[in-house]
Amino acid sequence: MAEAHIGLIGLGTMGSALALNIAEKGFPIAVWNRTTEVTHRFRAEADELADRILPCDTLAALVAAIAPPRAIILMVPAGQAVDDQIAALAPFLGPDDLVIDAGNANFHDTNRRDAAGLPFRFLGMGVSGGEEGARHGPAIMGGGARADWDRVAPVLTAIAAKAEDGTPCADWMGEAGAGHFVKAVHNGIEYADMQMIAEVYGILRDGLGMPAEDIAGVFRGWNEGVLKSYLIEISGEVAAAVDPVSGGPMLDVILDSAGQKGTGRWTAVEAQHLGTPIPVIEAAVMARNASARRAERAAGEARFGPGPRRVEGMTTETLEQALIAGKILCYAQGFGMIAAASTAFGWSLDMAAIARVWRAGCIIRSAMLNDMAAALAEDPARNLILAPGFAAMLEETVPALRQVVAAGALNGLALPALSAGLAWFDTMRTARGTANMIQAQRDFFGAHGFQRVDGLDRPHGPWGKA
Structure with missing residues (x-):
């Protein structure tokens, strides 16, 4: 007799944590891992939750253990592994059963799977918060048919993080790959937020000693x-940590080469396809790529020197204000990209709902997101920098950002993300820019034409004519 309310495949770090979270919230769960030993060890180590966990040795046993119509969460590596698992499950599932891909999938793959005519229902679900979030409350972004989301929403909202007002940080984003797309942009913002903090850390360490x-x-x-x-x-915790080997600061013994799993890069690539500017995120991806080129960086310092480095007259209050400005600009770009995707893919994404989902559980959770959600609810089509509250904050904090970016440039301190944010802000506050020169150049060498400010139908210039 079927005993489980839901199933889960893949008992790695995230899968194990999510399964324990589900069991803890009162839902019996059937689990399967391709290594049977892992499955049974997981249940044995679940302590007081073991009675709600049904370890299964085969996929057929997993499916049989779940009450129909079944829902099964996949926690396997993105890409081919998901396709392989879907193919392996197909013979055991019926048309009303539901498979939920909760990995870091590329949303194009989720779109493809959604359109593939699978013999069962399918949801793509972004999950953020790392192992701790998966265990005690992640942020969850669902994509697929609304009816399928509603069916499993009682479980997902129960295991999700809760905002200060008690609202679950789990919601349906839209059709097909919408959930995984929003999760990718979340990760792009995460890259940028981390990079800006690292840049300010660099000023504190190298600029202020x-x-x-x-x-x-x-x-x-x-x-x-x-x-x-x-x-x-x-960031405060890692800066305070002491290395148990050397006895010095933990940060001082960590190699300055940042890893990445690709979702930030996906965000940057997709932004180019959408034609939406996200320069802070792009700068953060670039910085991670450059961090891996340690030998080249060492050669560059040997040839050109590190620059003066020390910054005179900089205060921590100025750095705080600069970071506030950078954060607003970064999030404004991320929400702008989501709005562009909503139009391009016909998803009708709820911008305020997305901000609310990010308020707790996820890596970019921030007190500022409460105000962002309110601003986006008031006018979802308006760029966040033009919302009255955030416009006022930028007026107050951008001067500090200018001071910090200028100090970095003058003293050889690389600030790619903060600099990109300032350049974007200045672009967005300039009614008449310089792209008229680019249009003239394009017309000169390729007769591409242009529009005139006076509206006349004379789309080419006089260059190149006798």
């Missing part, structure tokens, strides 16, 4: 104000 212990205090202080967020919080 501040020891790690003092830097920890700065971040902890910032986490009590406007910048209150998970990433600022953990």
Whole structure:
């Protein structure tokens, strides 16, 4: 007799944590891993939750253990592994059963699977929060048919993080790959937020000569104000950590080469297809790529020197204001990209709902998202920088961003993300820019034509004529 309310495949770090979360919330769950030993060890180590976990040795047994119509969550690596798992499940499932891909899938793959005519129902679901979030409350972004989301929403909202007002940070984003798309943009913003924090850390360390212990205090202080967020919080923790081997700051023994799993890169690539500017995210991806080129960077320093580095007259208050401005600009670009995708793919994405989902559980959770959700609910079509509250904040904080970016340029401190944010802001506050020169050049060498400011139908210039 079927006993489980839901099933889960893949008991890696995230899958195990999510399965325990589901069991803890009172839902009996059937689990399967391709290594049977892992499946049974997981159940044995589940302690008081073991009675709600049904370990299965085969896919057929997994399907039989779940009450129909079945719902099965896939927690396997993105890409071919998902296709292989879908193919392996197909013989055991009926048309009313539901498979939920909760991995870091490329939304194009989710679109493809959604349109493939699978012999069962299919949802793509973005999950953010890392292992801790999966275990105790992630942010969840669903994509697929609304009816399929509604069917499993009681489980997903129960296991999701809760915002301060008690609202579950789980919601349906839209059809097909919408959930995985929103998750990818989330990760792009995550890249940018982390990069801007790292740049400010660099100014504190190299520009102001501040020891790690003092830097920890700065971040902890910032986490009590406007910048209150998970990433600022953990930045203070890692800056304060002591290396058990050397006895010195943990940060000082970590190689400065950042890893990445690709979702930030997907965001940057997709932004080009959508024609939407996200320069802070693109700069963050570039910075991660450049961080891996350690030998080239060392050769560059040997040839050109590191620059003066030390910054005179800079205060931590100025750095805080600059980071506030950078954060607003970064999120504005991310929401702008989501709005462009909503139009391009016909998803009708609810911008305010997305901001609300990100308020807790996910990596970019931030106190600022409450105000962003309110601003987007008031006028979802308006760029976030033009919302009255955020416009006022930018008027107050952009001067500090200018000071910080200028100090970095003058003192050889690389600030790619903060600089990109400022350049985008200045572009977006300039009614008449310089693209008229580009249009003239294009017409000169390729007769591409242009539009005139006076509206006359004379689409070419006089160049090249006798």
